[in-house]
Amino acid sequence: MIVNFSRRALIGSITASAGLLTSGCDKITASPQGQSLLGLGETLTYRAQRLITDRQALAVEYGAADMSPVFRANGTSNPGTDAYNAHAANQFADWRLLVDGLVAHPLALSLDQIRRAPHRTQITRHDCVEGWSAIGQWTGLPLGLLLRRAGLSGNARYVVFHCADMLGGRPYYESIDMVDAFHPQTILAWGMNGQALGVAHGAPLRLRVERQLGYKQAKYVMRVQAVDSLAGLYGGKGGYWEDVSGYQWYAGI
Numbered sequence: 325m326i327v328n329f330s331r332r333a334l335i336g337s338i339t340a341s342a343g344l345l346t347s348g349c350d351k352i353t354a355s356p357q358g359q360s361l362l363g364l365g366e367t368l369t370y371r372a373q374r375l376i377t378d379r380q381a382l383a384v385e386y387g388a389a390d391m392s393p394v395f396r397a398n399g400t401s402n403p404g405t406d407a408y409n410a411h412a413a414n415q416f417a418d419w420r421l422l423v424d425g426l427v428a429h430p431l432a433l434s435l436d437q438i439r440r441a442p443h444r445t446q447i448t449r450h451d452c453v454e455g456w457s458a459i460g461q462w463t464g465l466p467l468g469l470l471l472r473r474a475g476l477s478g479n480a481r482y483v484v485f486h487c488a489d490m491l492g493g494r495p496y497y498e499s500i501d502m503v504d505a506f507h508p509q510t511i512l513a514w515g516m517n518g519q520a521l522g523v524a525h526g527a528p529l530r531l532r533v534e535r536q537l538g539y540k541q542a543k544y545v546m547r548v549q550a551v552d553s554l555a556g557l558y559g560g561k562g563g564y565w566e567d568v569s570g571y572q573w574y575a576g577i
């Protein structure tokens with residue numbers, strides 16, 4: 325987390341100084357010292373661009389023939405609370421996704437509303453740190469679209485996903501930064517392998533953030549909250565496994 329945000333801050337300052345350099349280029353290029361300054365600026369801008377591009381690159385997408393015959397369920401396979409059981413028994417008809425925090429228009433969306441919104445389908449490989457992978461097809465609402473619709477504030481730096489389940493007495497949750505939140509493959513999935521998302525895999529809605537490891541793929545998402553800091557939330561490290569076992573907050577693959 326710290327690494328990524330200091331990188332982002334660095335990108336900001338590099339871009340700003342490169343701009344300053346080029347705007348005064350007549351004076352600067354007049355001296356050999358100025359030449360090397362300009363060269364340095366270009367190299368840094370190129371590197372900054374590479375960093376941004378790497379984070380925005382797409383995860384590999386597969387064909388239907390590559391889909392795993394069995395996609396294992398891991399972690400919670402049913403939240404099992406009274407509230408969740410009631411929603412599941414009712415096909416989530418009364419369930420609402422809350423979108424709040426640093427947004428101009430907080431939302432409470434039904435599953436129907438979410439399903440009727442634009443969606444994206446992708447076949448990707450899920451990698452769990454416990455040493456297994458599976459290829460599955462996911463269909464869902466692009467998170468960036470939802471955040472724009474809610475009027476995301478410019479002060480928001482992270483998106484937090486609050487889940488319905490508890491593990492060892494603590495609620496499961498996860499968070500990502502804005503680069504991943506607006507990544508085209510980052511979706512709130514309501515479909516898996518051509519069917520409605522099942523309870524074992526996070527019904528009614530789960531996150532797919534395809535450039536990261538399995539534990540970031542929050543299941544049973546009840547609430548999406550935009551925040552400027554993760555410090556005050558749960559254990560403060562931005563996710564259940566990050567708080568409990570010191571897993572990396574940025575779990576890039």
Ligand SMILES: Nc1nc2c(c(=O)[nH]1)N[C@H]1C(S)=C(S)[C@@H](COP(=O)(O)O)O[C@H]1N2
Nearest residue numbers: 396397398399400452487496525538541543
């Ligand atoms: N709410 C919630 N989300 C979760 C978990 C969990 O226990 N609860 N486990 C995580 C882990 S470690 C993995 S590998 C994936 C498993 O997703 P799957 O059950 O669809 O295979 O969900 C992740 N998201």
Ligand SMILES: [Mo]
Nearest residue numbers: 452453538539
């Ligand atoms: Mo995992």
